Amino acid sequence: MTQDQGVPLSSLQPGQEGEVLGLHAQGPIRQRLLEMGFIRGAHLKVEKLAPLGDPMELIIKGYHLSLRREESSCILVALTA
Amino acid sequence: MSHLVVALAGNPNCGKTTLFNALTGARHHVGNWPGVTVEKRSGAFEAEEGLRLEAVDLPGTYSLSAKSEDERIAGHFVSQGKVDLILNVLDASNLERNLFLTTQLLELGKPMVFVLNMVDDAERKGITFDRAGLETLLGGPVIATVGNREEGIAELKAAIASVAKGRDPRVRDWSREASGHGPGDYGHDIEGELVKLQTELARDEKLAASVPNRWLALQLLENSKEAHALVAASSARQAIEAQLHKSLAFLEKHLGADGQTLVAEQRYGFAHGLVKEMVKTDTPSGETPTQRLDGLLTHRYLGIPIFVAILTMVYVLSFVLGKYPQDWIGDAFKTMGDALGAKLPPGELTSLLVDGVIPGVSAVIVFLPVIMILMGCISFLEDTGYMARAAFIMDRVMHLMGLHGKSFIPLIMGSGCNVPAIQATRTIESKTDRLITILVTPLVSCSARLQVYIVIAGTFFTPIKAGLAIVAMHFLGLGLAMLMGRLLRSTLFSAETAPFVMELPPYRLPVAKTTAIHMWEKGSIFLKRAGTTIFAGATLVWFMSRYPGIANREWSAELLRNQQTVQALQIPQAEKDEQLAELHLAHESRIVNTSLAARFGRVLEPTLRPILDPDHTRPEAWKDVIALTAGFVAKEIVVSTMGVIHGASDEPKEGEKLSPLQVALRDHAGLTPLTALAFMVFILIYTPCIGTVIMIQRETGSWAWAFFTIVYGSVLGWLLSWGTVVVGRMMGMR
Numbered sequence: 063m064t065q066d067q068g069v070p071l072s073s074l075q076p077g078q079e080g081e082v083l084g085l086h087a088q089g090p091i092r093q094r095l096l097e098m099g100f101i102r103g104a105h106l107k108v109e110k111l112a113p114l115g116d117p118m119e120l121i122i123k124g125y126h127l128s129l130r131r132e133e134s135s136c137i138l139v140a141l142t143a
Numbered sequence: 144m145s146h147l148v149v150a151l152a153g154n155p156n157c158g159k160t161t162l163f164n165a166l167t168g169a170r171h172h173v174g175n176w177p178g179v180t181v182e183k184r185s186g187a188f189e190a191e192e193g194l195r196l197e198a199v200d201l202p203g204t205y206s207l208s209a210k211s212e213d214e215r216i217a218g219h220f221v222s223q224g225k226v227d228l229i230l231n232v233l234d235a236s237n238l239e240r241n242l243f244l245t246t247q248l249l250e251l252g253k254p255m256v257f258v259l260n261m262v263d264d265a266e267r268k269g270i271t272f273d274r275a276g277l278e279t280l281l282g283g284p285v286i287a288t289v290g291n292r293e294e295g296i297a298e299l300k301a302a303i304a305s306v307a308k309g310r311d312p313r314v315r316d317w318s319r320e321a322s323g324h325g326p327g328d329y330g331h332d333i334e335g336e337l338v339k340l341q342t343e344l345a346r347d348e349k350l351a352a353s354v355p356n357r358w359l360a361l362q363l364l365e366n367s368k369e370a371h372a373l374v375a376a377s378s379a380r381q382a383i384e385a386q387l388h389k390s391l392a393f394l395e396k397h398l399g400a401d402g403q404t405l406v407a408e409q410r411y412g413f414a415h416g417l418v419k420e421m422v423k424t425d426t427p428s429g430e431t432p433t434q435r436l437d438g439l440l441t442h443r444y445l446g447i448p449i450f451v452a453i454l455t456m457v458y459v460l461s462f463v464l465g466k467y468p469q470d471w472i473g474d475a476f477k478t479m480g481d482a483l484g485a486k487l488p489p490g491e492l493t494s495l496l497v498d499g500v501i502p503g504v505s506a507v508i509v510f511l512p513v514i515m516i517l518m519g520c521i522s523f524l525e526d527t528g529y530m531a532r533a534a535f536i537m538d539r540v541m542h543l544m545g546l547h548g549k550s551f552i553p554l555i556m557g558s559g560c561n562v563p564a565i566q567a568t569r570t571i572e573s574k575t576d577r578l579i580t581i582l583v584t585p586l587v588s589c590s591a592r593l594q595v596y597i598v599i600a601g602t603f604f605t606p607i608k609a610g611l612a613i614v615a616m617h618f619l620g621l622g623l624a625m626l627m628g629r630l631l632r633s634t635l636f637s638a639e640t641a642p643f644v645m646e647l648p649p650y651r652l653p654v655a656k657t658t659a660i661h662m663w664e665k666g667s668i669f670l671k672r673a674g675t676t677i678f679a680g681a682t683l684v685w686f687m688s689r690y691p692g693i694a695n696r697e698w699s700a701e702l703l704r705n706q707q708t709v710q711a712l713q714i715p716q717a718e719k720d721e722q723l724a725e726l727h728l729a730h731e732s733r734i735v736n737t738s739l740a741a742r743f744g745r746v747l748e749p750t751l752r753p754i755l756d757p758d759h760t761r762p763e764a765w766k767d768v769i770a771l772t773a774g775f776v777a778k779e780i781v782v783s784t785m786g787v788i789h790g791a792s793d794e795p796k797e798g799e800k801l802s803p804l805q806v807a808l809r810d811h812a813g814l815t816p817l818t819a820l821a822f823m824v825f826i827l828i829y830t831p832c833i834g835t836v837i838m839i840q841r842e843t844g845s846w847a848w849a850f851f852t853i854v855y856g857s858v859l860g861w862l863l864s865w866g867t868v869v870v871g872r873m874m875g876m877r
Contacts, residue, residue: 085404090210091642093365096407097206098644099240102400104411109434113446114539117548119437119647123240123411126433126647128535130542133642 071106071129071137072118079107080139087136099123100137146187146197147307150221152248153232154241155203155572156528156648158260160184161290161657162232163200166300171198173664175844176216182569190304198230205240207247208367211641212574215369222251222354228307229255235265235272235287236649238422242414243407245281250358254306254314255283258299262287264649269425276421282315291654329361329409332397336390337361343386346379363387364394364402433528433649440529446536453529454555461517462559462590468512476505489702491693499685506681506777507674510562510834511666517556517563518665519658524552525570526653531645538643544625545632546583547576547643554580554624557587558617561835562673565842566665573641581842583627585831585852588620591778595826598782598793602805603819612820616827623828623859673837680833684776687743688769688784692734702730724792732790735769744768754821754864757872761813767822777832817871821864828860 068083082104085092099122100106106122117130129137153159163171163184171186184200199220204211207218221229229248233241238259248255259265259272277285284302288295305311329337340360345351350359350373362370364387374383391402398405430438440449480501487493524530534548541548549571557564564584571577596616600609692698709722735741744765748755756764766788773784782804786793789812791803801809808814814822830836830853840849 093206093208093210093403094642094644096403097208097243099243099411101404101408101411110441110443112441112535112539113443114536116539116542117535117643117645119441119535125237125240126649128531128538128643128645128647130538130643133644 068138068140070135071108071120071139072131072135074108074118074139074141076108076110076118078141079105079143080141081105083138083140085137087133091133091136095133095137098127105142106139146195147227148225149196149198149228149230149303149307150226151198151200151230151232152217152221152244153201153203153260154205154234154237154244156646157203157232157234157237157241158290159203159232160200161654162258162260162288163198164657164660165290165293165296167198173668176220181212181216188300190300190307194304194307196228196303196307199226204244206244208362208365210368211572213572218369221248221253222358226253228303229253230258230303231255232258232260235259235262236268236270239411239414239418242417243410246410246413249282250355250361252316252355254309254311254316255281256299256302256306257281257283257285258295259285259287260290261651262295263289263292264651268431269427271423271425273421273423277417278313280417280421282313284311284313291657328413329406332394333364333405333409336364336394340364340383340386340390343379343383346382347377350374350377350379361406364390365406366401366403431649436650437532437647441532441535446532450533450536453524453533454552457517457520457524457552458556458559460520461513461556461563465513465516469509472509472512473505476501476508489699491689494689494693495682495685498689499682502780503678503681503685506779506834507670507677510560510669513560514563514566514669515662515666517559518566519662521552521567521570522658522661523653526651526657528648528650530570531647534645535647542643544628545630546580546628547571547573547641548645550576550580550628553584554587554621557584557589558620559590561585561587561589561831562669562838565835565838566669568842575636575641578843578848579628579631579636581839582631582848582852582855583624585835585839585856586620586624586627586828588617588827589778591832592616592826595774595778595781596823598785598802598805599808599814599819599823602801602808603814603816612823616823619824619863620827623863627855627859668841669838672841673834676837677834680837681776684740684773686739688735688738688740688773690739692737695734698730698733702726728787728790728792731787735784735787736766738769740769740772741765743772751825751861754825754861754868755818756813757818757868763812766812771825771829774826775830775833777834778826781826815877817868817876820871820876821867824867825860825864828863829857830860831856 071080074080082100082102084102085095085100087095104122106120109119109121109126111118112128117128118134119126119128121127151159151163163186167186167188171184174183175181176183181202185197187195187197189195201217201220202213204214204217207214207221220226229251231245231248233245245257257277272287274285274287284306286295286299286302288299302311306314328334337357337360340363341356344356344359354373359370359373363374363383374380377383394400394402394405400408439445480497483501484493484497487496521530524533530549530552533552536548537551538548541550550568552570553564553567556567561584564587565581568577568580568584571580593613596613600612604612705726706723709719709726712719747768748765751768752759752764755761755767769788770781770785774781782793785808786804789804789807791807793802793804795802831839836849836853839852840846843849
């Protein structure tokens with residue numbers, strides 16, 4: 063997968079940062095993610111994974127949020143750091 | 144005189160409820176929003192001398208787009224309700240995301256007051272605001288407050304008063320200004336399509352009068368269900384839908400995204416621009432206190448042990464310490480009952496009072512200490528922000544069971560008592576997750592059921608086997624809860640998926656007042672709503688288990704004669720008391736064994752025969768049914784009811800290991816170790832007690848779900864205890 067197409071957020075490791083490219087979800091999940099700030103160009107940083115490996119904690123728009131793999135895999139991001 | 148209505152709107156965790164409490168004092172009313180079980184707080188307050196307003200605390204939401212129940216209520220209330228003024232509470236240190244909701248609120252064209260709450264937190268983080276600038280851009284007074292210290296409340300009240308009287312120069316009505324200005328500007332392309340949509344919407348005058356046009360047009364672009372429903376009922380439906388289709392296609396082509404995305408981007412664009420211009424952030428670099436604390440509390444290895452420790456503490460506080468006041472209440476009522484029983488002449492009225500009313504009231508009030516302590520702890524964990532971390536830590540496991548991370552704490556608390564555990568599910572935001580958690584919680588074995596296991600297992604098994612059987616019951620309960628969770632998720636609720644998108648708010652020290660108010664609310668709601676029904680149920684079971692025998696004059700006379708005979712005997716007082724107690728028990732036993740409940744037991748007994756009497760050797764198996772019926776009132780009274788039925792006390796005599804009841808069960812009742820085990824399994828799973836059923840009705844808002852729990856519990860209980868008998872026999876058990 064090339065950088066242009068981006069990678070799913072779920073593949074990022076703690077400490078990695080990225081920019082949202084788009085959402086591969088429909089319906090209420092899409093709407094919820096948009097409202098929570100996952101709009102094109104939004105910057106985010108993966109903070110850590112839960113002790114059992116899922117969900118993940120990330121920082122977006124200056125606040126902390128947790129997402130399950132199910133949700134984070136439909137967010138496409140371009141790695142920035 | 145009708146008051147002006149102020150609606151408090153804001154994101155979850157923005158300190159809205161604390162601010163509401165600060166505004167209204169403790170003078171507020173807690174109820175439910177019509178038709179749903181989302182709490183509605185409302186209360187009157189005086190904004191200035193002689194100007195009384197009604198404040199309504201809306202559910203905390205991130206948006207008004209009606210995906211969840213909370214959002215639907217909040218959106219519906221502010222857009223259509225009789226709201227005169229919107230008080231938008233914003234978390235000052237998380238302004239950008241909080242402003243997303245603000246952009247939606249501004250579109251309603253109602254006078255607004257903005258609150259930068261917890262501004263002390265923000266200042267500590269080096270965030271400063273240009274308040275005058277914010278006021279110009281938002282079009283309403285912007286007040287800085289610290290809700291938990293009640294700072295800025297006077298200024299806030301003054302602002303509310305001036306806006307309410309329509310005399311505040313800071314207020315601007317964006318809906319009246321030319322488009323292309325202010326927060327509601329979505330750019331040339333979107334605005335063009337909005338105008339076209341609004342033209343179509345305006346064709347239906349009824350629709351136009353009920354909801355702001357522009358608001359509805361935007362909701363349609365955003366693909367909101369509620370907006371679509373409104374249009375579907377409209378006379379101009381076809382024209383509107385055709386235009387919407389055209390508009391979406393146009394936007395997709397020109398702006399490269401769907402309506403939802405475009406509108407959200409514009410909203411965040413406004414929020415971002417506003418923050419960039421009016422807010423200065425000079426955050427000291429390095430980790431925030433919350434990040435440092437999370438380094439420990441959600442640590443890869445330490446996170447789980449710490450969570451277990453906190454959970455244990457809550458459990459001990461609620462069910463070990465809570466047991467003391469519970470016992471005092473129980474004892475006080477028992478003493479009162481005994482004293483009255485001794486004073487009043489024996490008869491129906493005395494029995495109604497002593498065996499019906501007093502235990503009924505007691506059965507309600509004993510719940511109070513546990514409910515209040517547990518709800519206090521939960522509210523504390525929630526307000527500190529730890530509840531979200533607990534869900535974060537446990538979600539993986541709970542997700543496997545078809546539940547949410549936040550379901551874990553209620554389930555574990557269920558092993559103390561199901562009633563407050565079901566109340567504790569309120570912390571779960573998603574309706575489906577909450578409902579499934581409520582429905583499986585009764586399967587978790589509570590401390591009242593433990594008493595039954597102890598008596599039965601102690602009778603039929605060696606101490607080690609008895610211990611194993613009791614532990615097995617608890618694991619069986621938890622295992623079934625998991626299994627049923629998965630099953631319910633994949634059958635009844637397969638269509639409804641709630642995304643797991645959970646904020647991890649900064650840690651904060653809760654306000655004692657908020658916690659205290661919360662405890663009081665939970666306690667009083669339980670007393671008012673559940674108390675009466677539990678009391679009625681207890682009285683009904685009293686009636687069923689006493690009539691007609693209690694009205695039998697001959698039996699009463701016989702008891703009196705026998706008592707007098709014993710009194711006249713020349714024997715030591717202790718022996719006399721013992722004989723008197725036996726006489727009394729025999730009398731009670733006679734009443735119960737001929738009562739309506741006994742008839743009911745005989746009718747029902749055949750259905751339970753495969754479990755309780757597989758060999759058809761127990762003519763008295765119907766007695767177990769009476770005990771099970773009593774268990775519907777409270778599992779605590781199963782043992783004492785068995786004592787009455789078998790005419791044997793459940794208190795062991797001095798120096799003996801088994802109580803007379805246990806001896807009777809072993810020697811005369813005909814239960815075998817295998818049927819005893821099946822009985823334990825049945826006690827675990829069959830119908831929850833009436834308190835739990837009422838609580839399920841309260842928390843799901845539906846009697847259907849309450850009955851569903853009774854039915855599925857009974858069916859599942861029957862199947863599993865029958866399975867126990869069948870498998871046990873194959874293994875050669877008897």
